[in-house]
Amino acid sequence: MLQQAEGSHAVAEAVALCRPDVVCAYPISPQTHIVEGLGELVKSGRLSPCEFINVESEFAAMSVAIGASAAGARAYTATASQGLLFMSEAVYNASGLGLPIVMTVANRAIGAPINIWNDHSDAMSQRDSGWLQLYAETNQEALDLHIQAFKLAEELSMPVMVCMDGFILTHAVERVDVPEQSEVDAFLPPYAPRQVLDPDEPVSIGAMVGPEAFMEVRYLAHAKQLSALEHIPRIAAEFGARFGRDSGGLVRGYRCDDAETIVVALGSVIGTLKETVDALRDDGMRVGVLGIQSYRPFPLAAVRAALQGARRVVVVEKSFCVGLGGVVSTDVRLALSGLHLHGYTVVAGLGGRAITRASLERMLGDAAADRLEPLTFLDLDRRIVDRQLEREARTRRSGPIAENLLRDVGTVAAKVA
């Protein structure tokens, strides 16, 4: 049914339609509305049977999800930012144990400086944790990906993170099509665990593994992720056939066919990029967008196939590897090994900095003329950076950087957008 709903609400509805047995909840912005929504659904009896467990921390949230999943329950939790970091040890355990937990990450920056706004630093910090990572472009896709994620997780017996841009998607109220319970039931069979803790048939899960087999266990996790490269598009196709929508999959191109310049991105910025590409196409620039929906496993072959006809590739990413440059760009470059393409990394939107069509148009104009630096920070305020550098060169005790920059920027409250 079509609804005008907040992204978080849509995701709560989608998770409820997947009939989780256990929802572990600990609040952190911008994720909180999702578990609040699920809490209301459990309390009202609409989501039943389901145990809604208020835990004392994110570490506990993931630990309880692990316990629940190992006992054969379909388990779900959600988090963001420092919450994801705080549960990090358990995040690795969930994948190491092969437990098909689904978790929403409402992407948010990581402090310090403390910042509640959107970027991809949190999920990227866990890209090597062994979880599958899917990124949503819209709230409809976020809703759809959760339904696909449970199926994917349980087929593989691996956990899946569904990443959606904090605030930009979680707090946006827009049109979503919420499927019927019967449709979701037909798509997602009841959870049949590959391993289960059962008092009647006792087994142990989580053995200590020494040098004799540790590498093999890790290798099997890798092999499973690689096999997901086939499960993900198949499940997306099944979803499309049943629900009539293209959601998920590995990658999705937009106007890439004859494009000389292709922009690669993850998440909601793809929407703004599509608008930008349409405008630039009207001006005669041959440009397209490649959205990556599955970041882990990383679809090397699909990315290569989509990009190899282009002359230049611009990766616009909301993540940043301090001391190197892009995170996503490094993976994209691997996909392009041996190809002679101009490659550019554009770090954008860190800590919620708005990524505007005007800035993207300007940047892509520079890229098309090969005037762009290999690593660019979109809309970096060079003025306040230089002032701080001067301060540090002038005085040893130049003071805390964040506070200095805020003073230089002046009052933010008076700004409109």
Place this chain on the structure above:
Amino acid sequence: MLQIRFHGRGGQGVVTAAELLAIAAFEQGRHAQAFPSFGSERTGAPVVAFCRIDDREIRLREPIVAPDVLIVQDPTLLHQVDVFQGLRRDGYVLINSRRGFDELGLAEIGQRFRRERLLTVPATDIALQHLGRPLPNAVLLGGLAALTRIVTLEAVAHAIRDKFSGKVADGNVAAATAAFAAVRHALVEAADAPAS
């Protein structure tokens, strides 16, 4: 695509106003996208929220920098925030105030835009009368429906009932209806007035 920007203070239901407008537009079969400015929400602090309305899927995710319509829920913001920033020359403005546009010291700003599209409505007074609380957000949407015809008053009422229930919904619908009438009246008066 129509772009509407809401200015108010934390606690005035600024974000809810944008959401209600999006629901009203959805009721009329249109695509709509409402979102807050994502600031730390503190009571009394300036808050901005946005709404886009279109006949096709809305893909743009940037804040609204060139609005077609401005709603100002708290006139004291006029001295603190450049609310008119980026407003299109043919844009609409609706300010919550007992005083007229020129009385608010905005005569000069008014000359940059189409004067007949700039209006004030005493939304707080109307809210107090119908709701018993100084919440101007839904009231201003009634005024917006009269000023711009972006959505109908019926769709606004529908959105209010979708979001609220009972006395709160009734009071807000009554207040929005009163604001609709007040703005309609002001527009008729302005049209009848001799050009100065």
